[in-house]
Amino acid sequence: PFWYVKGVGLGDSIIVKVTKTGLVTNGVWLGRPSSTTGSNLLDWEERTANDIGKINPYDYDNALLLGNGAPTKLTENGTYTLTAFAVDSAANESATGAATNYVFDNVDPDIPVMDKISAATNTGQNSIDWVTSSQRPEFVISNVTIGHRIRLYSDDGDDVATGSYITLEDDTIRAVPATIKVAQDLPHDPVMKKVGGVDVADNAVDWSYRAVVYDIAGNDAWQNNWSSIEIDQRRDTAKITYADTAVKFLDNNVDITVKFDDNMYDNPVKPSLNIYWPNDTNTPTISNAEMTMGANDSIWTYRLDLIDKQTGFVRVIPVARDIAGNYIDATKILDTLKLFLDNTPPDSSQIGTITAMGDTSVVGWFNDKTDSLQFLVPLSTTDETLLRGGELKIEANIRAKLGDTWKIVNNNADQVADSIIERGTGVPFFRSRKNILTSLSGTLVQGDTMRFRATVYDRSGNSTSGDPSTSEFVLDTLPPLKRAFIRDTLFTQGNITNILTVNRDTLWTNDTIRFAFNSWPDSVLVTDRVSGMSKYEYALYQSTKLTPDDTNPADWTKFRDFRTTGNTSGDLLDTTRTDTFALSHERKYYIAMRGVDVAGNTSDTVNTFRTLRFNARPDITPIADTTAKEDILLEMLTFVNDKDVLTLRGDKFTYALTTMKVDTTQSPIDSTVVTNLTAEVSNAGKVTFTPTKLDTAYYAFRVIVTDDWPLTVETKWENKDTVDINISVVPVNDAPKIDLSSISKLEFLEGTASDSINLTRYSYDEDNDTTDLKFSFRIASILPSKGGYPTAKIGFLSDFNDEYKKSFISKLVDEFPTSTIIQKNNAFLIYPGNVDRFADPIKVDSL
Incomplete structure (x- = not known):
């Protein structure tokens, strides 16, 4: 410790005697020269040799005299008595001053305990949860001596640099236990953090508080642990969810879950609901319906029993306080109008047009090529309950066998119903072949008539089954049984004999394809109820090269697609067909035929023999001997006979001319090819010759005609012909x-x-x-x-x-x-x- 002594003259020595009962010696002496006529400081520190040797003897405060045997620091608690006097340079002593007591206390107070928030400021559900909505709470502090001072220290490690002391209304302890009240607003910064919906303490990062006690000596004692106190003034909100947002009376009840964004007060009053049915106005039919806690005190549930005869939105209003005592903010509650009670079934929807989908579709028949059915269903454009949860089922029935029993036809996802995502006069729905047949498995056989209906569900599950569709489908998936072609070359039918051209190995200068067949049965089983034959279709195939392999599909291409009739009229089921095609020379052809029944089932194809379209050789008409005159143009037109010209593709010809000079004096007559004559043959077969005076002689003009197919592969024939024209050139008298x-x-x-x-x-x-x-x-x-x-x-x-x-x-x-x-x-x-x-x-x- 240190003391101040005043009233000693400058330069005189100050002597202070310190005594305490129980000390080892009778006293401890302090002394120093007076450096001022005012107050001199005497410090309980030993005077050292260095201090004594200072030039200015007054330039030090250390006053504990050497040889006292005193401790360097006070260690014993108690009352010390101090008496002071002065000594001048002549050793005269002054009278002793009045004694002064110094109490030494270095013992800390007892550690305080923060017990609870006082009942007056604790708005929460209990006094020990350390949660309140009061910004100036009172705290009950125990284990504090009366008369000691108490303070409240706060800190927020992640928001402020250092902690600070909170201002209190009165910090003097007057009673045990003591109550301290905060005199400044504490911040709304909840220390509780939600983990998995449960509040947990997180002392390291949010506001925490600690009580500190001071005795009159200034010794302090700090509360052992920080108190995590939640000052919560925020009004909470909630989100309401339902097991199903669209419900009906037949559902019996619906579970309501309210998820609050804070922990809710549950003692003594639990959170509750006010339920307003569609016909309620200002007063709920169900009020203060107590809820049940879920996984934690922020999740609450209620099972609502549904009623009949009302349709509309059900308002659900929670009533609750959080654990700090704040009531929820009803204006911010979510989803309060999403529970819809619907006891009104949707309008009846009769299926409109049903269309069979597949390669071959025939109205009213479900055939082997039917891969699905498209249903056009009218859905009310004014019924909003069909959307966002409405569904539609397609159901099948065989009236003669099932009566009023209807079988559900699953959709392509193998679900029993389709979600309704649009409305209109004809909304399309599809059902696959597999699921249609599966729905009637064990009942459906060939010849049965299937009918369909739609059952419509609104989002609440109310349903209405429409009338059966007017479109019905008869099951016939059996194709006709194919039979072979008639293989005769000459075929007589009805006293008319025809040459079946497909049965001939060669087809000459002819575009006609004729074939015959016997009628095919639609089924070979007597028990099968089939639709019957409708038509026969045939296609013409052409070889891709001159010498095709009959068994190699790559050597054949479809020349004309399937058709039902040729160029002759008659019954579709007539057994003779005649057709005309633009056939190509040096190609082979065959007919592929298939049968189609009334239901649209198509048989496999059956093929005829292969026939070769043969190329006829050209035939040029002989030309009589003629005479040409010098300098006069001679023109001769050749005539070519080729029956291929009359075919649809026709024929084309090329001409070549060889000129030879004939020497009649030789025996036998000799000829020499000459190339210097003014003679030629045109593309049309016209020979022209204008002789000069030097060309007077006998000539043979040889014309060679070749058609567009110069060589027949099968026979190796050259398709050409030759004619020789004998020409005598005579001179004429030319004008001078x-x-x-x-x-x-x-x-x-x-x-x-x-x-x-x-x-x-x-x-x-x-x-x-x-x-x-x-x-x-x-x-x-x-x-x-x-x-x-x-x-x-x-x-x-x-x-x-x-x-x-x-x-x-x-x-x-x-x-x-x-x-x-x-x-x-x-x-x-x-x-x-x-x-x-x-x-x-x-x-x-x-x-």
């Missing part, structure tokens, strides 16, 4: 040619003779020498018609025979019918018809 174009201009001087023109020089004749040519002339005038000049002068420069002259004059008159023609010597002058003076200005002579 004269060309004066190189003479640009001739000038004539009046009164004098002009130069002569050598006409032979400008003339040419293929057949004769130019010395054998005869010439005539024609001069045309461009002068205007005046002075009696002629418009033309025409005459002979050589000696022509009389016949030629007569012909010449006749043509001249025809050319100038209105002119005046005057003959002068070997010339004719042409004048206009109105001229009466005739002049001849030009003289033309032949040298």
Whole structure:
């Protein structure tokens, strides 16, 4: 400890004697020089040599004199008496001051115990759960001495940096046990944490409180454990769930579960429910119905017995307090309007159209290809109870056998009912073949008539079965029994004999496929009630190559798909068929036929023989010997005979021409191929030939015609034909040619003779020498018609025979019918018809 002594002069020594009953010596001495006329500090610390040796003797507080035998620290509790006096430098002592008592206490108080929250501030269900809604609670503290001070320390390890002391209304202990009341609002920060729905203490992270006791000496004692106190002022909410949200009277009852978001008060009053039936308004029919605790005190259940004759939403209102005493907030409760009591069955729904699904569907028949049935069911568009839980069942019945007993047909998921997800006049539902037949197993046989109905359930389970469907289905899953084709080539039916082309190995120039068969039975069992034969269908198969393997499907392809009738009319069940196809040459064909009964069942196919479509060879018509003239075009059209042209695919031909020169002087007659003739044959078989003067001779033109299939694989025949045309080429007298174009201009001087023109020089004749040519002339005038000049002068420069002259004059008159023609010597002058003076200005002579 340390004390202050005042009233000692500066520089005088202060002496303090400390005595206590029971000490080993009679006292302990403290001393130091006075450093102030005011208060001097004397500290219970031994004065050391270092202290004594200080230059300023007043610069220390250590006052425990050496050699006292005193402890360095006080250890004994009790009352110490202190008396002080002063000594000046002359060793004079002052009177002793008044004695002062010093009580030394280093013993901690008893450890306090926080017992409970006082009843006045404990709003929870008991006084020891440490849960309340009061923000200023009172705590009952025991094991505290009267007169000691008590404090409340709080901490929140994850929310604040350090703890702090809580302000209390009065911290002095006046009674045992003591009650302390908080004078500041404690925060709403529940220390209880939910694990699996159960509250557990979590002292490490949330608000915890600890009582601390102080004695008058300042010794303290802390409560051993932190008290986890939940200050909960939040109004809780709840979520209501039901075993089934849509219920009916016939369900008897429904379990209601209320999951609160806090632990609920259950003593003495448990959570309860107010139940408002659909017809209740402000007052519930069932009030304060006590609930049963579930897995913990936040889960509560109630079994509600259902009533009849009411339909609508049932309001369920919980009434409860949490363990802190807070009532739940009814405005935030979830799902209070989801319990629907429905005692009204849905409208009747009669199935509309039922459609058989599969490769072959026939109205009213359930055949071997029927893989499912589609049911169109009308569902009320105004009944909301059909959705979100409504279901539909399809039921089957055989009236003659089951009467009013109906069998459920499972859906494709093998469930007895479909969920209703849409409404309308025709909502589709499907049932598989397997499940339809399974539902009537043991009862259904061939020929039985099946009918169906729909039973509709709303989400509450109320149901209505509709009337039986108007669509009914007769069971016939047996296909017709196939029979072989008639194998005869000649087949007589009704006094008419036909050639069955499919039974011939070869088909010549013909597109007709004809086959015959006997009628097939629909079933071979007398007990089977079958639908009967409806039709026969056949398809034509064609080989993919010239020499197919009859047993290899890869060598055959479907040439024409299945059909019922050919190009002849008649009963579908007639046993003779004739059809026409665009067959290809050098391909094999066969007919595959199947039978179809009234129910739509289709038999396996049966096949005919294979027949080869043979290619006919072309036949070219002979052409008579002919004569060709030099420089004159000769045209000859060949004629080809091929019956394949009349088929649907027809035939095409290519032509080739070989020209040969014939030497008739040789024996035997010799021929040589020549290639320099102007001759050819067209794609249409037309031969053209224009001989020149050098081509005068005898020729043989060979025309070769080949059809579109040049080789028949089966016979190795070349499908071509040849015709030779004998042609004699004779010469003709060609007209001579004269060309004066190189003479640009001739000038004539009046009164004098002009130069002569050598006409032979400008003339040419293929057949004769130019010395054998005869010439005539024609001069045309461009002068205007005046002075009696002629418009033309025409005459002979050589000696022509009389016949030629007569012909010449006749043509001249025809050319100038209105002119005046005057003959002068070997010339004719042409004048206009109105001229009466005739002049001849030009003289033309032949040298």
